[in-house]
Amino acid sequence: MALELRSSRRNFLVGLGGFAAAARLMPGSALAFDKGACPPPSAWTDLARAVTGGVLRPGDPFFADICRPNNLRYGATLPAGIARCTSAADVQACIAWVQRQALPFAVRSGGHNYAGFSTTPGLLIDMTLMAGVTPVTADGSIVTVKGGTLNLLAYKQMERLHRTITHGRCDTVGAAGFLLGGGIGFNMRKFGVGSDLMRATELVTADGQLVRADADTDRDLFWACRGGGGGNFGISTGFTLETRPAGSVTVFNLTWSKDLPKVLKLLLSELASAPDDFGSKIAVTIPSRQEGCDHAPVTLSILGQLHESKFKLEEIFKSTWALRDGSRSQVKENVPYWQGQDFLTETTFPYYYQEKSSYMRAAAIDDEAIAAMFDWAGKMPATAMPVSFKFFQVGGAIDRLGRTDTAYVHRGSDWLFTVEANWWSPTDSAQQIAQTLDWQQRFYDDVNRRTGAVGAFQNFSDPSLADWQDAYYGENYAKLAEVKRAVDPGMLFTFAQAIRPAKKPAERGPSASLPGGARREAEAVERLP
Structure with missing residues (x-):
């Protein structure tokens, strides 16, 4: 959108004072989860000791700036705390902590989720301190990108390598969400969508394990991370990408x-x-x-x-x-x-x-x-x-x-x-x-x-x-649901449009073994009262 947006929607706020105006006009907020689930002060102290980047609570300096989403439609949902992760070990500590406290959570780098799925009344796991691009090969043809990297930093470091990938235009979008959902940009017709250049990813899964998924190890999980959307299968702490020369x-x-x-x-x-x-x-x-x-x-x-x-x-x-x-x-x-x-x-x-x-x-x-x-x-x-x-x-x-x-x-x-x-x-x-x-x-x-x-x-x-499963994923949704059942059967990672675990074969009813259209017809019959 570049030049036409100098006077259009996203840069409109410059005329209103940008972030300052956003802070003044943001509506009030309230925690939405059950007060019985509120962790005691000692639990927050424990989390702060376990996360090397520290934990912010409401009232702390920069709390409001870090938790503000790009879509102010969801700005009234404020977290009870923000864990600032600097390593995969910090992410693992957060996963263990929210499970002990039975607290909802969300993961964020850029905060640009259009539907507010990176907001939560519970723990916000902030990845932005976990950032950077590192060449794996001498020529930079393979790089690793940390899970909290924003586009702006990725651009600068890729420029130093004289390389590029398929990337977006918005400099404050997080690379993780971009890649996990596919990732579109002006290079996609030449190189494919962003996830087509992914060669591996590391993520913390619901059991707290740090897993590396690629074409040889955890192949189905790797397949799912190339377009299956962020927040569904774990917290991605890093990506390995194939790059192209920047001419x-x-x-x-x-x-x-x-x-x-x-x-x-x-x-x-x-x-x-x-x-x-x-x-x-x-x-x-x-x-x-x-x-x-x-x-x-x-x-x-x-x-x-x-x-x-x-x-x-x-x-x-x-x-x-x-x-x-x-x-x-x-x-x-x-x-x-x-x-x-x-x-x-x-x-x-x-x-x-x-x-x-x-x-x-x-x-x-x-x-x-x-x-x-x-x-x-x-x-x-x-x-x-x-x-x-x-x-x-x-x-x-x-x-x-x-x-x-x-x-x-x-x-x-x-x-x-x-x-x-x-x-x-x-x-x-x-x-x-x-x-x-x-x-x-x-x-x-x-x-x-x-x-x-x-x-x-x-x-x-x-x-x-309405039918987001088919609209986002088409015929791939069934396999994504199988991957979800394998890595997160208890739906630890959940939001309004999260992929649901597939039912086990014994739970699917007699139509499960039928082919195509016959199965759909049988399932319709099974749903009748």
Whole structure:
């Protein structure tokens, strides 16, 4: 989103004083768990002695800063304490402690979980002190990334190695959550999603053991960690990744100001055949309430990069190149890779939001679907923040693996579609927020129906998604449930959309041994009263 976000949703808070405003406007909080489960002061002292990074309690300096999530929608849930881990041994001590105290917990590095799954009224296990990238090979082609590393640190250390991976643009996102859910970015069409470059991971499981999972050891767990989502199978303390040389790139931020439906249709159809060296994200941005009062129009832009290629940008963009707004478009040609990322990087600030996503084929997006999108844009009940509907370009190297080769199932599409709902509290009333969320749901449902879009990206966690199991994981959910039963049968690691352990064969009923459709029909019969 880079340049267009200088005046849009995530950087909107700069004008409100950034983090200071977030602290002033955050609603009050209360602990939600049973008071009978509150650990005595001596238990907190024991934990502080066991965790080398220390433990913060409410009222301690920096407590509010560390526990604040990126999505302020969940900012009212404050932890009873924050354990600041610096090693796998600290993580193991936390797991043993929460089990003794029967206390809920959550794990966090960047705190960007869209649905607030990295918040808790119990113990917040903070991984951010456990950070860094270390080369394993002399040329940096294999590196280890510690479990609390944020993107910004990863960028700097990868730049020193003259290497890169598939990575996101937001510099405060945690690498662990990014990788465990698949991980999308402008390199994914060239290298695959982030988890496709994972060669091993270390994690602390529910029994307190530190486990290394790779293609030879704990293969099913390794498979599950490549797209099965964070927080499901343990606490990842480190990753081993394969890197790629960081050459030069051409980066761009192009805008169009006329004939937006026509341009969007052309972009979605023509760019689907772009070379794998090309990565992009299209954004149609709807102005905020104040911007609307100032007669700001809906805008269309595309942000992205092109690795060294025999093709030029104008050849890739085809008919849309001549239609762009030249005075508002920017192109930086053949710059060093990490200098190009400075142009693309997004710095985010806390605000309130919900995102909905699905995967589309370009051929299914016809003129009527495009017209419906802009019709819905015109019906947006404006809030204090702008919103966008976007298309992240997928395909390319992502499709070199099959849907079941890793837990990341979303292969074979051209675009990852998302529609936002953004607001600012208390500027926007509860009624305005409810209207905005209703608009978002109806927009999403209509576009999916018209385009045949399916699934949802697990790293864009959507708390309103009904069939999240199928949407996030498709046919891989059954195997993920088996892995969950093997490593966490008691659901120590749990949240609203956590993978559930598979039932044992004896518990599944007589339909378990039947094939495919027959089994589904039999299961439907078994559920009848």
